[in-house]
Amino acid sequence: EDKVVQSPLSLVVHEGDTVTLNCSYEVTNFRSLLWYKQEKKAPTFLFMLTSSGIEKKSGRLSSILDKKELFSILNITATQTGDSAVYLCAVEYGNTGKLIFGQGTTLQVKP
Amino acid sequence: GAVVSQHPSWVICKSGTSVKIECRSLDFQATTMFWYRQFPKQSLMLMATSNEGSKATYEQGVEKDKFLINHASLTLSTLTVTSAHPEDSSFYICSARDRGRGREIGELFFGEGSRLTVL
Numbered sequence: 001e002d003k004v005v006q007s008p009l010s011l012v013v014h015e016g017d018t019v020t021l022n023c024s025y026e027v028t029n030f031r032s033l034l035w036y037k038q039e040k041k042a043p044t045f046l047f048m049l050t051s052s053g054i055e056k057k058s059g060r061l062s063s064i065l066d067k068k069e070l071f072s073i074l075n076i077t078a079t080q081t082g083d084s085a086v087y088l089c090a091v092e093y094g095n096t097g098k099l100i101f102g103q104g105t106t107l108q109v110k111p
Numbered sequence: 112g113a114v115v116s117q118h119p120s121w122v123i124c125k126s127g128t129s130v131k132i133e134c135r136s137l138d139f140q141a142t143t144m145f146w147y148r149q150f151p152k153q154s155l156m157l158m159a160t161s162n163e164g165s166k167a168t169y170e171q172g173v174e175k176d177k178f179l180i181n182h183a184s185l186t187l188s189t190l191t192v193t194s195a196h197p198e199d200s201s202f203y204i205c206s207a208r209d210r211g212r213g214r215e216i217g218e219l220f221f222g223e224g225s226r227l228t229v230l
Contacts, residue, residue, distance in 0.1 A: 041223050041224045042117075042204050042221040042224040043155075043204075043221050044221075045219070045221075088154060088155070090155075092219075096143070097143055097160075097206075097208040097219060098145065098160065099145075099155075099157065099219070100157070101154040103153070103154045
């Protein structure tokens with residue numbers, strides 16, 4: 001059965017801390033792995049990863065994929081209260097655009 | 112700005128009534144749209160794939176007669192929850208695929224979501 005598992009499920013840190021969120025997957029016909037940030041409404045796109053070992057970076061956020069070990073990490077450095085959200089990892093499979101989502105990691109950044 | 116628009120954002124209805132949710136791609140044509148459901152504190156679960164001009168493809172366990180999907184044009188898909196019951200209360204989100212933008216900038220866009228509460 002295809003699945004995407006995220007850890008930890010929740011995390012509380014203080015501003016300035018660095019966090020690492022994990023996502024492992026077992027999906028047939030893997031096409032890409034995506035990270036989203038969800039606050040109150042719909043998810044907003046962060047990264048899409050298709051190749052192993054190539055880090056993608058956007059400001060304080062970065063992510064990398066390991067297709068051999070079937071996992072990805074999302075790093076957030078110098079966290080801010082505005083980073084508080086649910087971070088979703090999803091895997092696109094086949095050529096249909098369908099996504100399987102992980103359970104999400106709820107990050108709370110305290111002042 | 113948003114490239115996929117959903118309407119309504121919030122809807123409250125009585126048990127037994129039907130509710131229609133619209134999903135529009137604003138500046139691109141979407142031959143395929145996806146409908147997801149998210150229960151509180153849970154992740155998004157794919158309900159169905161909406162294909163322009165043809166029948167929707169439903170995921171296992173999703174009742175096609177209860178969740179009617181119509182994708183009559185390249186920019187609009189609708190999800191109708193028929194004879195809604197309290198257990199259908201959820202957050203419904205659509206996403207659309209813009210093939211024209213290419214893969215590297217994330218071709219899947221989500222609508223803002225519609226929160227349905229059935230009394």
